Amino acid sequence: MPADSATDLFLPVRLGSLWLPNRVVMAPLTRNRAPDGLVGELHARYYRQRAGAGMILTEATVIAPEGVGYPNVPGLHSDAQVAAWRGVVEAVHEQGGRMFAQLWHVGRISLPRYQPEGGLPVAPSAIRPAGEAFTPEGGAPYETPRALELDEIPAVVNQYAAAAANALAAGFDGVEIHGANGYLIDQFLRDGSNRRTDRYGGSIENRCRFLEEIVEAVTGVVEAGRVGVRLSPTGAFNDMHDSDPQALFDHVATRLSGRGLAYVHVVEQFPGDEPAPFDFASLRRRFEGAYIANGGYDRARALQARVEDTADLICFGRPYIANPDLVHRLALDAPLNPPDADTFYGGDAEGYTDYPTLDQQRAAPYASR
Numbered sequence: 554m555p556a557d558s559a560t561d562l563f564l565p566v567r568l569g570s571l572w573l574p575n576r577v578v579m580a581p582l583t584r585n586r587a588p589d590g591l592v593g594e595l596h597a598r599y600y601r602q603r604a605g606a607g608m609i610l611t612e613a614t615v616i617a618p619e620g621v622g623y624p625n626v627p628g629l630h631s632d633a634q635v636a637a638w639r640g641v642v643e644a645v646h647e648q649g650g651r652m653f654a655q656l657w658h659v660g661r662i663s664l665p666r667y668q669p670e671g672g673l674p675v676a677p678s679a680i681r682p683a684g685e686a687f688t689p690e691g692g693a694p695y696e697t698p699r700a701l702e703l704d705e706i707p708a709v710v711n712q713y714a715a716a717a718a719n720a721l722a723a724g725f726d727g728v729e730i731h732g733a734n735g736y737l738i739d740q741f742l743r744d745g746s747n748r749r750t751d752r753y754g755g756s757i758e759n760r761c762r763f764l765e766e767i768v769e770a771v772t773g774v775v776e777a778g779r780v781g782v783r784l785s786p787t788g789a790f791n792d793m794h795d796s797d798p799q800a801l802f803d804h805v806a807t808r809l810s811g812r813g814l815a816y817v818h819v820v821e822q823f824p825g826d827e828p829a830p831f832d833f834a835s836l837r838r839r840f841e842g843a844y845i846a847n848g849g850y851d852r853a854r855a856l857q858a859r860v861e862d863t864a865d866l867i868c869f870g871r872p873y874i875a876n877p878d879l880v881h882r883l884a885l886d887a888p889l890n891p892p893d894a895d896t897f898y899g900g901d902a903e904g905y906t907d908y909p910t911l912d913q914q915r916a917a918p919y920a921s922r
């Protein structure tokens with residue numbers, strides 16, 4: 554008997570308030586195909602094709618106009634955006650899938666050109682990230698952001714809650730608070746980007762406050778069992794660093810526990826980052842809900858993670874770009890289509906909705922995608 558025949562990766566699992574048909578999660582994947590922040594038919598088709606996932610996480614979706622830092626990313630802060638997402642969620646539900654909206658604010662990872670009235674991006678502190686922002690014309694250096702005033706912070710917290718309410722109105726099954734990858738919440742968490750001297754900066758407890766207030770506000774409108782939080786304790790992407798990531802994220806996990814949250818979703822390694830030492834089991838032990846692992850997992854590592862019980866669910870990013878029927882392929886140990894990096898960001902149906910399923914390939918083995 555093959556060693557993996559007893560795996561529970563393809564069996565139903567409880568996640569907070571939901572039952573999922575399997576433990577495979579589709580990662581949030583920025584694809585830059587939503588002009589004016591609006592998803593449409595193309596997105597409905599793309600997500601519907603991937604409804605076999607245990608759960609789909611949407612591409613990062615902004616909670617407010619100030620949260621934008623890239624071209625053509627979707628939002629969840631206007632009635633038109635809610636209506637647009639409703640069509641996508643319906644398509645996934647019709648196909649029997651489940652879908653959470655990922656709530657995003659980029660903070661300093663923006664440019665005046667993406668901001669309302671061309672203002673400066675906001676951040677916990679006025680610290681310019683190294684590197685360049687992504688624009689349709691190429692890279693553009695970041696600027697020094699404006700530090701949020703103490704009395705501006707409650708309004709940003711409320712924007713997360715309003716977007717969460719919008720997600721429910723659009724029919725989503727839940728929301729994921731994006732606390733990872735160097736965006737606004739992560740900028741508050743880590744001391745490389747947070748030098749505040751008020752109650753949102755300094756100690757680990759203080760740096761965690763912004764996230765806790767957001768979780769509190771979001772769970773005021775969405776039941777906690779339908780809320781997850783994404784974290785990236787070791788991520789260096791977006792010029793992030795911290796003096797003591799283990800202490801920080803162990804504290805975060807402890808503070809997220811006891812609220813009935815569905816899960817933490819942990820980016821254990823970001824594409825392009827060097828591996829960094831971190832005890833993810835320590836973080837997981839401190840959190841009462843499910844642990845979703847993400848970052849460079851393939852079939853073998855996913856099966857191993859379940860055998861060794863280092864994660865409850867496994868989240869796949871790039872493999873999901875190129876394999877709409879990923880769960881089916883993993884279950885059969887079938888070959889995967891390779892993703893085409895040239896069509897990751899921006900464009901149209903090419904490299905988005907035209908990757909074939911295994912059944913399509915077997916029916917027409919010589920057709921190209």
Ligand code: PHB
Binds near residue numbers: 583613623733734
């Ligand atoms: C990106 O657009 O490159 C991006 C967005 C969200 C992430 C990571 C990367 O969490």
